[in-house]
Amino acid sequence: MPSPPEKLRSWRRLAKLAERGVASEGGRLALSRAASSATVRSLGVRVGPLLVELSRQGIGKETLAALVELAQESQLPDAVEAQFRGDRINATEDRAVLHTALRAPAAARPASVADEIEREQRRMLDFAEALRSGRRVGCTGRPIRTLVHVGIGGSHLGPHLVCEALASPPGRLPPDIRFLANIDGHAAATTLAGLDPETTFFAVVSKSFGTEETLANAAAARSWLLERTLQPKALVHHFAAITANVEAAREFGIAPDTCFPMSDSVGGRFSVWSAVGLPVAARIGRQGFVDFLGGAHRMDRHFRSAPVERNAPMLLALVGLLNANFRGASSHAVLAYDGRLRRLPDYLQQLEMESNGKSVRTDGEASAVHTAPVIWGGEETNGQHAFHQLLHQGTRTVSADLVAVVNPAHRHLEQHERLLAHCLAQGEALELGDNAEDPHRRTPGNRPTTTILLDELTPHALGALLALYEHKVFCAGRLLQVNSFDQWGVELGKRLAAPVRQTLATGVVRPETDPTTAALLDAIRGRRLRQ
Structure with a gap:
């Protein structure tokens, strides 16, 4: 196991870049409207029916080099092979991850x-x-x-x-x-x-x-x-x-x-x-179902074979770590620009927060870095009329993934074009902002986003998308040195619920009951219609 992340040379290098503003391209994420198409293409990774576009993350050459070095120092490629080999990488439960x-x-x-x-x-x-x-x-x-x-x-x-x-x-x-x-x-x-x-x-x-x-x-x-x-x-x-x-x-x-x-x-x-x-x-x-599995396996092959700088799951994990630890993004929004994917934010909320929402490293020591961010989001463009105000002008930086489908499964093509236009425009607005004269209309921009485009929403493409995020979570856990495959934090609440339920059934409050819980139990008993 490598040294704790904050002790690694690459981590210190990222910290220095952030202090100088280079981690955000001179203090701003924007590559500028004059950025060459070659630069933008170099930050887009295609895996079969998926395009993962990272150009709005504002990753310059120095930052990318430091992120790649972080992956290497964290022995990330070796960890990937250990998982696929069937090694017992779930250390706290002594299990393989298959x-x-x-x-x-x-x-x-x-x-x-x-x-x-x-x-x-x-x-x-x-x-x-x-x-x-x-x-x-x-x-x-x-x-x-x-x-x-x-x-x-x-x-x-x-x-x-x-x-x-x-x-x-x-x-x-x-x-x-x-x-x-x-x-x-x-x-x-x-x-x-x-x-x-x-x-x-x-x-x-x-x-x-x-x-x-x-x-x-x-x-x-x-x-x-x-x-x-x-x-x-x-x-x-x-x-x-x-x-x-x-x-x-x-x-x-x-x-x-x-x-x-x-x-x-x-x-x-x-x-x-x-x-x-x-x-x-x-x-x-x-x-x-076979096609669904096949799409995921296609992403598995990419994950195992692509170099770090062209590896979509690794890059997602690396920019997530960059945003949480060096750019102040404590939460991450998943914006689904297709109604069929409206449950994607809920799915990813559990996948990321239950996997990497840990404060103890695999060596048993307290983590000195930020681990999983809060994951949230919604169906678009509904979200634009609900919470995007905070994304654009709030005091907290929120990173985001914008997920869209190029070819719909319906014939309302004008509406679909409008949906795609909003997806692309939101990414641009979050990146570039608007330096309006009126301070109330001013939007600072500098919000890091990734755009993920699916050619169509097929079983194969959806399998690839879910596998992309699974591997991202695994990589993030390895970089942060937490075990992504246990969830001991959920056990305490379950254990405490049993005696509380017994009190609700019998009316007998145990002497050791927490005072606030006891008061709430009394309030419930006093207002119950059925005893």
């Missing part, structure tokens, strides 16, 4: 898992095709028409994004797909409303099969099904589990032939390529 193996051709997978991946992927795709074709029937013999995906966090955000983003291929009507994630009972009531229990199927997704929210929703779905079908054995016809704890799923009542394993070496937020992607396969079909 999500890339799920989308690799059989010959490129680690030998220890190749056969299992092939077998289980075929099982999942066969099951998805049975759902799509109507061959899968419920307890009364009627074909399944609705698939409800029950999961939260990584088990939910990736599949939900992909299912909404991608259209089903023509010629066959897929099942209606709904998602049930939140423990809020309103979510269950809304999701189940209007469904026919005889034609509804539930896929319960939890690696441990112990996630509180998922099991509570699964239990609510089980009760709903049994109360309406009056068939005690209905569960075996209407439930599947995607989990690493198959025994717990069986105890819940799910039949062994509809239990699909999750590997301990695949984290939830990296799991859409696995059986967790069942609703994706049910929506876009076997070939669509």
